[in-house]
Amino acid sequence: MVGHDIGGMVAFAYARRHPREVARLALVELALPGFGLEGAMNAATGGSFHFGLFMTPEVPELLLDGTEPAFLTWWFNRLAHVTAAFPPEEIAAITASYTGREALRAGFGHCRTLLQDGRVNRAWAEIGAHLPMPVLAVGGEHNVGTRLAEALRPIAPHLSAAVIKDSGHFVPDERPEELARDLISFLD
Template sequence: MTPLSIPGFERHRVRVDDGVTLHAAVGGSGSPVVLLHGFPQTHLMWRHVAADFAADHTVICPDLRGYGASDKPAETGPQVYAKRTMARDVVRLAAELGHERFDLVGHDRGALVAFRAALDHPRAVARAAFLDVLPTLDMWDALHGVSAAVGFHLYLMAQAPGLPERMIEAVPDVFFGHFLDVWTENPGALPADVRRHYLDACAGAVPSIVADYRASAGIDVDHDSADRAAGNGLAMPVTVLQQDWGAALGYQAEKLWSAWAPDLRHRTVACGHFMAEEDPELISAEIRALGNR
């Protein structure tokens, strides 16, 4: 059975690295916007927002390296799933599709890729939006004490190759389904066929998903630390949309983000983690507001 995709969008396969091809759904026409999905999802999470933006934008929704219908190279070293590598994939994808400069929006894991792309490729990223995530360094600092239990999966997948893959592959639907269930405030936002699509896509990508998370506990920390030490930040206009996790974990999200992004608009939203599916009208409006800055 053909995996679900965004209705009316064309499917593309674009080579972005040696032996690595990304799958992307592309639709609409006009100024380009690239939408990057999070965990445990695929490009399909953008189906509502993408349909809205396709009326006046060229919309590019890839499956990240290691996810969905994109290639899943073996983790032969930490750089394979470093956000720096995944960000380069996205910039190359857009260029191959004819866009040297674009607006970039990322959710969850995709937001970390978008963050790295904005740092490494400021000439390519005109404006950036990050949904429900903290930069890697701030995320690890925010997780402490018993409140860090909410991020148990981060610590599990940070372990050396072998154990996390075997544990997750034993019960993939239980593992990935847990996050689909507890991270949404509106279960109806994830219809049965969409939920099944996500579970099937993740079950077929356990090693690469774990490698992506493992990189965030290693090489990604090194890269972000180097940027922080050098005083590097995001020069473009930035919008951040987040749930109010600060009260539970004891951090001020806007303050953390403003250290990276001087031109920042931060908003706390009243919906679950899967906000592009739970409240697509709000998310579309916020991304459109970014385009006016």
């Protein structure tokens, strides 16, 4: 099972709940609820502002409704180290999915569960649970780096780590060949 960002949070939760169904788990570019995300959320200590904004009911929808193209262009360019990773036509296609208050509300919905997800994940670890399968933690050099691997080390005894050189958050888009190489090696 492979998951990137929010998909990595889902993949982790699935592997945690159904370990016999996951032979190998690869998590790419995320901070995991309960294992480092809370620090990444704290803007007062250098974390990213967007978590608090996106978690607030109704406010981001009010602020961004009608400005989705400008916001998403800024967003993808801010998080990608390789600016060519998201050409304008891709940003336009993504924007089409997030246009209007209801689409924005649905898009921000996952952020509104992150603190509860963290409590659940920490409670699981506090009873001495761990991920029994091999786990690969992948970070982009210019974003997560080794932080995901460091956070997983206490709960993933069969952990490997990879840092993708010259990549930001969007590793699959910025450095697809390098990510594929690491995933194929790990999943083989």
